[in-house]
Amino acid sequence: MGEVFAGRYELADPIGRGGVGAVWRAWDHRRRRYVAAKVLLQSDAHSLLRFVREQALRIDHPHVLAPTSWAADDDKVLFTMDLVAGGSLIHLVGDYGPLPPAFVCTLLDQLLAGLAAVHAEDVVHRDIKPANVLLEATGTGRPRLRLSDFGIAMRLGEPRLTETNLVVGTPGYLAPEQLMGSEPDFPADLFAVGLVALYLLEGAKPDAKALIQHFADHGTPGAPQGIPEPLWQVVASLLQPDPEARFRTATGARKALAAAAELLPEPGPDDELIEIFDQLGPLPPGFTSDGPLKRASGVGPVGGRTASEGPRAPESTEGRYGPAEEPGFPLPAAGPTAGTEAGTGPARAPGDADVPSGAATPGSARPGSPTGAGTGAGTGGGTGSQAFGAHGSRSTGGVVPPIRVRATPTIFPSNSPPGRTPEASRCRRLGPPPPLPHPGRPRRAPGARAHPTDAGPSPVRRSAPAGRRRPARLSP
Numbered sequence: 001m002g003e004v005f006a007g008r009y010e011l012a013d014p015i016g017r018g019g020v021g022a023v024w025r026a027w028d029h030r031r032r033r034y035v036a037a038k039v040l041l042q043s044d045a046h047s048l049l050r051f052v053r054e055q056a057l058r059i060d061h062p063h064v065l066a067p068t069s070w071a072a073d074d075d076k077v078l079f080t081m082d083l084v085a086g087g088s089l090i091h092l093v094g095d096y097g098p099l100p101p102a103f104v105c106t107l108l109d110q111l112l113a114g115l116a117a118v119h120a121e122d123v124v125h126r127d128i129k130p131a132n133v134l135l136e137a138t139g140t141g142r143p144r145l146r147l148s149d150f151g152i153a154m155r156l157g158e159p160r161l162t163e164t165n166l167v168v169g170t171p172g173y174l175a176p177e178q179l180m181g182s183e184p185d186f187p188a189d190l191f192a193v194g195l196v197a198l199y200l201l202e203g204a205k206p207d208a209k210a211l212i213q214h215f216a217d218h219g220t221p222g223a224p225q226g227i228p229e230p231l232w233q234v235v236a237s238l239l240q241p242d243p244e245a246r247f248r249t250a251t252g253a254r255k256a257l258a259a260a261a262e263l264l265p266e267p268g269p270d271d272e273l274i275e276i277f278d279q280l281g282p283l284p285p286g287f288t289s290d291g292p293l294k295r296a297s298g299v300g301p302v303g304g305r306t307a308s309e310g311p312r313a314p315e316s317t318e319g320r321y322g323p324a325e326e327p328g329f330p331l332p333a334a335g336p337t338a339g340t341e342a343g344t345g346p347a348r349a350p351g352d353a354d355v356p357s358g359a360a361t362p363g364s365a366r367p368g369s370p371t372g373a374g375t376g377a378g379t380g381g382g383t384g385s386q387a388f389g390a391h392g393s394r395s396t397g398g399v400v401p402p403i404r405v406r407a408t409p410t411i412f413p414s415n416s417p418p419g420r421t422p423e424a425s426r427c428r429r430l431g432p433p434p435p436l437p438h439p440g441r442p443r444r445a446p447g448a449r450a451h452p453t454d455a456g457p458s459p460v461r462r463s464a465p466a467g468r469r470r471p472a473r474l475s476p
Helices: 045-055 089-096 101-120 186-202 208-218 229-238 250-261 383-390
Strands: 009-017 021-028 033-040 069-073 076-082 133-135 145-147 352-355 403-406
Touching: 009 033, 021 076, 045 076, 089 133, 089 186, 101 145, 101 186, 101 229, 101 250, 186 229, 186 250, 229 250
Parallel strands: none
Antiparallel strands: 009 021, 021 033, 033 076, 069 076, 133 145, 352 403
């Protein structure tokens, strides 16, 4: 079994390595699928800050491979992404060499579409190269490209993490203005896209320095052998040394590429069919396509949360306790009841009284009521509705249904106190139970007189013995 990270991600096998971290194929025990987990190898503050910046990117686009979640465990941190099995453009060119122009147009269109989504978030990638452009294992079907690795990407206006004169990026894919130390901008990413296009068309890494020198001395060169002229015009516009002479946006370059693709000849029957294979290889022992064979000891509960996902929303009781009630506190049935204008509710039992919910009584305001009106019954009741409202019961459509109180004519005498209506006098008053006696003193018998020094049971009153009379008290 592999190492379990943060109680959720079980590392299976390494599939890549970058400048500050290693990429693993990991099993997500919560989502029940394999993901790509990038684990930070260095623990210095500079690397950690770049790591935090990269995991903060949340760009949802079919051609962008951005982080989806992250977790920390002691001195280790990782973030996860979708697992892409087709390898990078380096694998593709290594298998087939120079690619057909029509196939290159399809890849460039997807790359520019993903880059346009990145630039729409004011993010400059700064490290576009064949190794950071991944492919899904689609076989002989339409390829699907994913732009990845935002380790040195930065938003426009954010403070730089490097010195002013220090160049960050991959040598051979840097724009001339990057070598001069200018601020990162979108045209620098487009220059790197032009170098990637030339790499796909020629099957070898281009000499960026010699290319820039040729553009500066002789202008735009002619189309190399095997590259159609319409496609070369687009690539040459991306490779202009002057950023003002390039396409200003990825969307503009994509439109020009679409126009050039329409001028390309149709693929012939003798053209080689490009197939994108699965480059990850088989799973290590102990792992299957459905996850690990045995549950590792460090796996936490399935319902846990990682730091990036925030607190879990309160679990709904719908379905478990029924749609109209909560555990232990059933709601009254909604709709018209007996005594309403409709008159179609259930029959009223003898001695029942319907009390409208709007009848306010002292101390009977229901917490959380939409209208703030009291829900008590009469002037002496209201305890039943208060107990119901105090437990946070749900209202039905914002209207509190009527509450039925059973009347018992034996509670109060017929001669009701002044101010009490006969109807309210027959209502049972539900209140708290009488208080228990003091724990160290038993309850005194009814009618017994309290004694100043009484610390125990009430004294028993004894009568005089027979034949003896108490002396009569003479009044003065």
